[in-house]
Amino acid sequence: MTRQFDTIIIGSGLAGLSVALSLPDSQRIAMLCKDALINTASDKAQGGIAAVWDSQDSFERHINDTLVAGAGLCEKEAVAHIVEHSPDALKWLLAHQVNFTRNDTDQQLHLTLEGGHSWRRIAHASDKTGHVITHTLQSLLGQHPNIQVFEQRASVELLLDHEKNAQCMGVKALNRQSGHMETFLAPNTVLATGGTGQLFTHTTNPVIATGDGIAMAWHAGCRIANMEFIQFHPTALALPHIPTFLISEAVRGEGGILKRPDGSRFMPDYDQRAELAPRDIVARAIEAEMKKHGTNHVWLDISHKPRDEILHHFPMIHETCLSHELDICTSPIPVAPAAHYTCGGVLVNRAGQTDLKGLYCAGETAYTGLHGANRLASNSLLECIVTGRNIANNIEAGLPWETPAAYDNTIAINPATSDNGQPAQASPPNVNSLRQLMTHYFGIVRNHAGMQAALQQLNTWKAQLHPDNSVQAPSLNEIELKNMLDVASLMLQCGLARKESRGLHYTTDYPHTAETAIPTVLAPVLS
CATH class of the missing domain: 3.90.700.10 (Succinate dehydrogenase/fumarate reductase flavoprotein, catalytic domain)
Incomplete structure (x- = not known):
């Protein structure tokens, strides 16, 4: 089955919702949900959204707090842009009737304090901010008949038009209810699939957080950055x-x-x-x-x-x-x-544009440059809204496509090749074994011998996954396992490339921090 739209949004968390509700009603929009509409990481966010709202706070203070937390790896222009749009982001939520906690005395927004912040600037809805925001915004989707929600659709691969320099033309998705593959076509596709927490034994992420968007973008030819920085x-x-x-x-x-x-x-x-x-x-x-x-x-x-x-x-x-x-x-x-959170992801510019024309990316799936080596608390919901609305504005205005900035230190990798090395074990791959491997070798404290051993094991497992040339649709487990193996490999390759300890990446082989902070950028070499 093939369906045609103007914009496809993969994911129903705050990033995807910000795009959908900021586009004009003249846009025919498809929102694809891997599970139920409500099942997103955004829904589980407790803390709140960081914004310069108090009159005694300042953009400079919020920017500095972000840069300090990011341990020198934040992109300063990206940080300034997102922080300076924080009051507008909060006003946008208030305009959509999000019910934040208020002071008993003056009924102004109650602002709380979180780690790394030097001022009270966290707007929240008691301790279930994400649920209140996503529930409120998702309830508004029905007021927009141009937005069609497709639940139980697991996106499998991005569709490329090679006659137009590999321009993205949509996505192929598994209908989990019928078991059949479906094709969604549009000139604009937005990846907002969340993070990668399910690669680890213990995670705060929902079960759908298996790195699907990052894996699909990588195989379509997009650069990824800073995947070594996994926030616990x-x-x-x-x-x-x-x-x-x-x-x-x-x-x-x-x-x-x-x-x-x-x-x-x-x-x-x-x-x-x-x-x-x-x-x-x-x-x-x-x-x-x-x-x-x-x-x-x-x-x-x-x-x-x-x-x-x-x-x-x-x-x-x-x-x-x-x-x-x-x-x-x-x-x-x-x-x-x-x-808890993936600080790296698919490389994007301020407008959320990736290396692939027609493909945008937002939220935890994206690398905007905001988080650096460690995300400052409650900056993630802010990033979702600012980048999501930027994407919508760009689509509506039909602005020219501009690929993200080039990085001199980019490492080229062929996704199809494997390192030679003695595997730890040759047993068939499964999700539980992968989680145990990543938790053991890629946890809070790491070393290069362990990361290399884990990468060799991943390569052994990936070699055991035979390409399916049959007409039968893959199962959800097969889709997720393939994506998780690919994303785990990207994490480890980023970790091995970083010869220092910085922020969330601490390796006993290189315990000191280098004088110069350089992002880790991987580029796929596609045959």
């Missing part, structure tokens, strides 16, 4: 036999203290900002304490705050923990790091 959220609930659940950064912003098993505080020993240090520093500190004391968690304690205050700020966290017989008002919370 420092504080995920660490109770046995329950799904990974995020404990918001805002808990520390509102006074939560990280403690050892004996109840002593440890973050001041690692950084003068203590619990409000950037996430890479806090995550490494927690892992170090866990190894030192032989535990699988540390404690995050907010119980010294008044109960009414805790329930007001963190009702969802309180309710979730209470369902597991843990009252955060009286007891500390067991927490441990979990894979």
Whole structure:
């Protein structure tokens, strides 16, 4: 089955929604959802959206906080552009009736503080900001008959018109309900498929976060950048036999203290900002304490705050923990790091344009230059809106296509080749084995021998995946496994290329930070 549209949006999180709701109603839009419409990473975001809103705050302060967190690898022009559009992004959400938490006294937006920020600038909807935003915006889709939502569609590959210099002309997707392949054609395609958390054993990401957009763009000829920088959220609930659940950064912003098993505080020993240090520093500190004391968690304690205050700020966290017989008002919370956010991705320019004409990219799938070596808390929802609206404006205006900037240090790689080396094991590939491999060799602390061993194992597994030349559509498991192997390989190759420790990438072989910060850019060599 073939369908024709003006714009195809792959993904229904905040990035995709920002594009869809910013395009004119004259546009025929298809929104493809791998699962149900609501199942997105954006829906799970607890903290909020960072914006310069308080009159005493400033763009300069927010920009500097972002640059400091990014450990020298942020693209300064991209940071300035996104931060300077933060008030407009927040106004756009308010215009769409997003119900943010407000102060009891003056009914102004309540702004909270999170790690790495030097000012209260996080607008939030209690502790379920992402759900409130995505639910509100998704409920508006029905008011736009030009937007057609296709749930249960797993995108498989981008379609290229080679007569027009490999211009993107749409996507081929698996209808998970019928089991048949479908073709969606449009002059504009937007990748907004989220991140890669499912490559790791413990993640705050939804089950759909398997790096599909990054893999598809790579195989279509797009450069990717900085895939070595995987942010592990420092504080995920660490109770046995329950799904990974995020404990918001805002808990520390509102006074939560990280403690050892004996109840002593440890973050001041690692950084003068203590619990409000950037996430890479806090995550490494927690892992170090866990190894030192032989535990699988540390404690995050907010119980010294008044109960009414805790329930007001963190009702969802309180309710979730209470369902597991843990009252955060009286007891500390067991927490441990979990894979959370992909700071790298598909290389784009300010307009969200990739190396492939007709293909845009936004949100966690994209590398805009905002996050550098470590994402500053709550900058991700902001990035989704600013880049998403830029894409919509570009499509509506029909502006000329401009590929992202060139990088002198770009590493050319043939996606079809494998390194020679002795594999760790020759057993058939499966998702669980891949997650264990990446967690062991590509976690918070790494080394080059381990990364090389992991890459050799990936290459062995990839060689075992035989190309399917039959007319039968691939299964969802086959699609995801192939994409995950490709994206894991990109992560490891980026990690091996970086001969230093910076931000989220810490390798014991090169523990020091180089004087010059250089992004890692990979370019596919397509036959």
